[in-house]
Amino acid sequence: MTQPQQEPLPAGHISGFAALAGRLADAVGAVVLGKDEVVRLTLTALFAQGHVLLEDVPGVGKTTLARALASTVHGQWRRIQFTPDLLPSDVSGVTIFNQATRGFEFHPGPVFANIVIADEINRASPKTQSALLEVMEERTVTVDGVRHTVPRPFLVVATQNPVEMDGTYRLPEAQLDRFLMKLSVGYPDEAVEIEVLRGANLRSPDNLEPVTDTATVGEMVRMAQQVHVADPLYAYAVRLAAATRTHPQVRVGVSPRGVIALTRAACAYALINGRGYVLPEDLKALLGPVFAHRILLTPDAQLRGTTSDEVLADAMRTVPVPLPGGGGGTTPPPPANGRASARVAPAPPATTGYAAPAQSNGTTHTSRQAQHTPAQHHGDAHTPAQPRGAAHTAARLHEGGPATAQSVSNVRAAARGRLFGFGGLRPLPGS
Known part of the structure; x- marks a missing residue:
């Protein structure tokens, strides 16, 4: 079943999120x-x-x-x-x-x-x-x-x-x-x-x-919660969890709650890395921290010294990584310690197929576009969005023009940007 489409996050909000998360990490890292x-x-x-x-x-x-x-x-x-x-x-x-x-x-x-x-x-x-x-x-x-x-x-x-x-x-x-x-x-x-x-x-x-x-x-x-997750990646997360349940050295595998936790964490991890969509690398990077403590090994596996990380390494080897077009691929062998690296490779262009699709109202969003061209209504010309998510039609409202549903939504989004500093009319300090 296809998930209901939602409007992708503006590029200015994504960059503002990543900048603020970076400042938080720097403060704790000090x-x-x-x-x-x-x-x-x-x-x-x-x-x-x-x-x-x-x-x-x-x-x-x-x-x-x-x-x-x-x-x-x-x-x-x-x-x-x-x-x-x-x-x-x-x-x-x-x-x-x-x-x-x-x-x-x-x-x-x-x-x-x-x-x-x-x-x-x-x-x-x-x-x-x-x-x-x-x-x-x-x-x-x-x-x-x-x-x-x-x-x-x-x-x-x-x-x-x-x-x-x-x-x-x-x-x-x-x-x-x-x-x-x-x-x-x-x-x-x-x-x-x-x-x-x-x-x-x-x-x-x-x-x-x-x-x-x-x-x-x-x-x-x-x-x-608004980060886009492609349907093949949902299936990939489910198959990784299923691989732990059927592993011969596992007594209890990852529960559905663990699968939900993995996709939730991947959405936040993608935003921290400056993306509005999830990649397979996000799921693999979080597999150890999210799944390892949910796996119960058999007594024989514990006597042999088997670890949950080794079980997850087997799962990543056997479950093919979904391709952007919907096909399957093969996963390269994980590191020797059995845990995927927490570092994510640089994000490929949005045309890979993992980014959010274009909206049905004629709006096209990509993670590398800072402009937003809304669909036209009744011949009215909309002002293109400015970089970092500036309001589309605020000038028309001040001039007394008719307020469409699209324009009201844009102005509200800009107000949220001013309030929390995510793009909009005022960029985050230091971003």
Whole structure:
């Protein structure tokens, strides 16, 4: 079934999105050195309305990365230090009887914030961990039968240490499936570690200035939902997930929720890379971070030392990459470590077939065009769009001309550009 067509994003909005995402990445990268791809993937999860699980050994910057991201977004953020004695009410909130008002009042917990840092999440009991299930999936918290909505945007960045097992509780599969990505920070190389030592007292997340606010992030989330995904790429994502379910060394493969997470993340990742459409390289780059933690291996595979990355490498080898014309191709062998690179090759021209098709009203959009020529109505001549998405017919409205549905839509789009800085009449600073 063909997906309903929607108007592609203007080129000015796409470039503005990429510029602002780049400034956010630079701000976080000033504190977390040498981990540019991890920072970009964390931003991808933010714009895709997902959550991130950072798993690595102590002292590599997991909590610092989460705090730096929270500091760059001018919104509410809270940190929850998970311990064995932490209660579910300490996370979600509690209803208390107020003697002055003779009524019950809800006192929200630390989960009511835009960015929640769940530090050492595997140290809390399973009962406390389950308090995050509802809010991570539905963005609501139910206390005493009453549902409360958390602020938007909402991002949970959880950290855990996979090495130390004393006093920890393994995360259940249901909760792992709620995380859009599972990332590993890793040790820095020698040059980066020396640079860290030189500025150890200067680089702190507390010294970061906010780069943007939650309203702008919310607009960026809505833009990511408008990125074009060609039908063959939907089929490609489904076949990759199906390959994990039928793999002989897999007990439980990727669920439909995982396929949805992959396509959502690919849309945000494409915008960060300055494109309004998804490429197969986007799906392959995100396959490891999005799919690996959702795969359960058989006991025999675990004894043999097989990893989820190796299963995904087999899937990329066996599932052909769809060609722009609808045909299939072959996928080159993945790297030796079994995980696709997080770097995306430069985008080919929009004529490859993955970009959004021309609209039925006569409007033609490509990712490399900054002008928009609308279809004519009743012989009226429309002023061509200016570079970076300027309003098409604002001059006609000021002159008292008739306001068509197309002109009203264009003026509203320009107003959104002025409000959030995505192209329109005012370009983003530094873009």
